[in-house]
Amino acid sequence: MDPQLEAFLRQVLVGLSIGCYLALIALGYTMVYGIVELINFAHGDLFTFGFFISLTIWGLFDVPTPLEGAWILALPAIAIVVILLSGGLNVVIERVAYRPLRGASKLAPLITAVGMSFMLEAIFAYIWGANQINYPRFIPTTNFLNDFSRIIRFTPRDILLFGVTIPAMIGLTLFIDRTRLGKAMRAAAQDREAAAMMGINVNRIIAITFFIGGGLAGVAGMVYGLYTGSGRFIMGFEFGLFAFTAAVLGGIGNIRGAVLGAFIIGMVQAMSDLYIGGEWSRVIIFSLLILMLVFRPSGILGSTTSVEKV
Amino acid sequence: MTDTPTQGKAPLLHVEDIHSYYGNIHALHGISLDVFEGEIVTLIGSNGAGKSTTIRTISGIMHPRQGAIYLDGAPIHNLPAHTLVAHGIAQSPEGRRIFPRLSVIDNLQMGAFLRRDKAEIQRDIENVYALFPRLKERHRQFAGTLSGGEQQMLAMGRAMMARPRLLLLDEPSMGLAPVLVDQIFEIIKRINTEQGTTILLVEQNALMALEIAARGYVLQSGSIVLSDTGAALLENDMVRKVYLGEVG
Ligand SMILES: Nc1ncnc2c1ncn2[C@@H]1O[C@H](COP(=O)(O)OP(=O)(O)OP(=O)(O)O)[C@@H](O)[C@H]1O
Ligand SMILES: [Mg+2]
Numbered sequence: 001m002d003p004q005l006e007a008f009l010r011q012v013l014v015g016l017s018i019g020c021y022l023a024l025i026a027l028g029y030t031m032v033y034g035i036v037e038l039i040n041f042a043h044g045d046l047f048t049f050g051f052f053i054s055l056t057i058w059g060l061f062d063v064p065t066p067l068e069g070a071w072i073l074a075l076p077a078i079a080i081v082v083i084l085l086s087g088g089l090n091v092v093i094e095r096v097a098y099r100p101l102r103g104a105s106k107l108a109p110l111i112t113a114v115g116m117s118f119m120l121e122a123i124f125a126y127i128w129g130a131n132q133i134n135y136p137r138f139i140p141t142t143n144f145l146n147d148f149s150r151i152i153r154f155t156p157r158d159i160l161l162f163g164v165t166i167p168a169m170i171g172l173t174l175f176i177d178r179t180r181l182g183k184a185m186r187a188a189a190q191d192r193e194a195a196a197m198m199g200i201n202v203n204r205i206i207a208i209t210f211f212i213g214g215g216l217a218g219v220a221g222m223v224y225g226l227y228t229g230s231g232r233f234i235m236g237f238e239f240g241l242f243a244f245t246a247a248v249l250g251g252i253g254n255i256r257g258a259v260l261g262a263f264i265i266g267m268v269q270a271m272s273d274l275y276i277g278g279e280w281s282r283v284i285i286f287s288l289l290i291l292m293l294v295f296r297p298s299g300i301l302g303s304t305t306s307v308e309k310v
Numbered sequence: 311m312t313d314t315p316t317q318g319k320a321p322l323l324h325v326e327d328i329h330s331y332y333g334n335i336h337a338l339h340g341i342s343l344d345v346f347e348g349e350i351v352t353l354i355g356s357n358g359a360g361k362s363t364t365i366r367t368i369s370g371i372m373h374p375r376q377g378a379i380y381l382d383g384a385p386i387h388n389l390p391a392h393t394l395v396a397h398g399i400a401q402s403p404e405g406r407r408i409f410p411r412l413s414v415i416d417n418l419q420m421g422a423f424l425r426r427d428k429a430e431i432q433r434d435i436e437n438v439y440a441l442f443p444r445l446k447e448r449h450r451q452f453a454g455t456l457s458g459g460e461q462q463m464l465a466m467g468r469a470m471m472a473r474p475r476l477l478l479l480d481e482p483s484m485g486l487a488p489v490l491v492d493q494i495f496e497i498i499k500r501i502n503t504e505q506g507t508t509i510l511l512v513e514q515n516a517l518m519a520l521e522i523a524a525r526g527y528v529l530q531s532g533s534i535v536l537s538d539t540g541a542a543l544l545e546n547d548m549v550r551k552v553y554l555g556e557v558g
Contacts, residue, residue, distance in 0.1 A: 180419070180423070183412060183416050183419065183420060184420065184423060186409070186411065186412060187409045187412060187420050190409045190410060190411055190412070191407055191409060193371055193391075193407070194403065194407035194408070194409065195392075195409075195420075196370075196371065196390070196391040196392040197369065197371070197391060197392075197395070197400070197401055197403060197407070198392075198395065198420045198421060198423045198424075198468075198472070199392050199393075199394075199395030199396060199423050199424040199472070200392055200420070200423055201390075201392045202392065
């Protein structure tokens with residue numbers, strides 16, 4: 001095969017995989033923004049939390065590397081525990097740090113979120129250390145495409161990544177579109193007071209939103225560990241910024257927009273790594289953010305807030 | 311002030327000397343009123359009199375700084391708004407407040423949020439469609455794309471979906487064409503007689519409101535200045551001059 005084409009196709013897969021984690025993080029960003037209009041800067045740290053807490057849970061058992069036999073079943077089990085713990089942590093954060101500030105000026109919770117992010121990162125560094133931490137190589141990296149190409153890689157890790165993140169995105173979209181609770185979430189995002197008039201407990205809806213957002217970010221962190229094999233206490237900051245950019249790109253508050261934005265960012269990163277040079281990727285992505293904010297602040301698919309709150 | 315309590319029964323809603331504030335703005339200066347089971351009671355008054363504030367305070371969106379509100383004898387003035395729906399209070403608020411990016415049918419379903427009787431909910435939706443055929447035609451459309459009058463119908467239909475005992479209506483005829491205004495008042499009367507729903511009605515259209523109401527209260531600058539039966543208020547000189555726009 002033409003090596004140029006091979007390299008391009010490889011990067012397409014890389015872009016999709018980056019898009020997958022970013023989407024899971026961006027979904028939480030955008031859902032929380034949709035309902036409380038808070039850019040939750042601590043959101044990326046839930047991703048880091050998922051990475052570390054899953055590492056700790058694996059450590060409780062004597063797990064063969066790579067995973068084999070019945071240990072494969074530990075994957076979904078631990079993923080569920082990670083979702084519960086990260087979702088729960090996010091609910092606690094909302095309860096102690098953001099809820100008391102509801103009704104205060106918008107700047108107050110924003111600054112609190114930045115502070116919360118620093119605090120979480122410091123706690124992670126304290127508990128799990130400040131160095132790059134290795135994640136056990138539970139999932140093999142045999143390339144299914146070996147006979148076809150040695151450059152384009154599709155491995156069991158990709159199956160794990162796509163297998164977790166894509167159903168999560170579809171499930172969340174269906175939940176929000178179709179279910180009674182999902183509709184109540186949208187109603188509360190559109191008009192909190194009117195939602196209360198319907199008997200919807202808005203505080204509970206907000207807690208559920210933080211739970212889902214935190215759970216998705218947490219499981220993304222776990223999958224990231226399994227996929228890349230290492231991580232660091234600070235990584236949530238950068239992933240959070242990328243995911244925030246994705247959410248703004250798609251239209252903040254817009255669920256499908258967050259997924260679309262994440263895949264665009266993933267693709268831009270993968271392509272700029274190949275054609276321009278990895279050191280420029282961030283510059284390009286954040287320039288995209290700035291251009292978007294200047295020329296189309298409501299994002300590609302339109303944000304939920306700019307439409308009706310004018 | 312004339313008082314016309316209904317034959318010694320305990321009222322369904324009893325509002326006692328409430329004072330409500332927006333920050334430092336003292337909007338309600340001690341409002342007291344009663345609504346008895348099965349009645350239509352109307353609250354009239356000019357712009358800024360405090361009608362909507364009274365409705366907001368009864369429905370728990372605001373809490374009075376002083377005074378008390380009782381539903382069936384139980385105090386409700388400290389309960390959060392969302393819990394009052396379960397006690398049987400629903401409303402069509404000022405400014406409609408429909409969910410613009412939910413479909414018409416989803417808006418109606420949100421009105422029935424606390425109910426679990428699916429078949430009955432479906433029946434009530436059909437019932438709302440029968441009252442407002444325009445909503446049926448547009449049932450899949452985002453509510454934000456409806457005309458102002460259609461949104462007003464939706465707000466009212468949505469409130470009915472809760473099957474409330476006490477329905478609070480804040481200017482339900484706002485923005486409707488004159489023929490639809492007649493129709494809305496007709497519907498209010500029907501909800502009251504056919505479903506036995508008790509109604510507290512706020513209206514700019516004082517004439518029509520007083521015609522269908524058993525009793526009315528006149529609000530001025532956050533205080534009740536007059537209360538009587540609807541018929542008596544229609545004959546009242548002050549009401550005729552100020553609220554029915556009669557000259558001389
Ligand atoms: N959000 C608010 N912030 C500050 N003051 C308010 C607010 N809403 C209402 N008020 C004040 O409270 C008083 C009562 O207002 P309210 O909305 O209850 O009047 P209303 O009788 O419903 O009038 P209208 O017929 O125009 O709807 C007015 O003086 C108004 O300026
Ligand atoms: Mg009003």
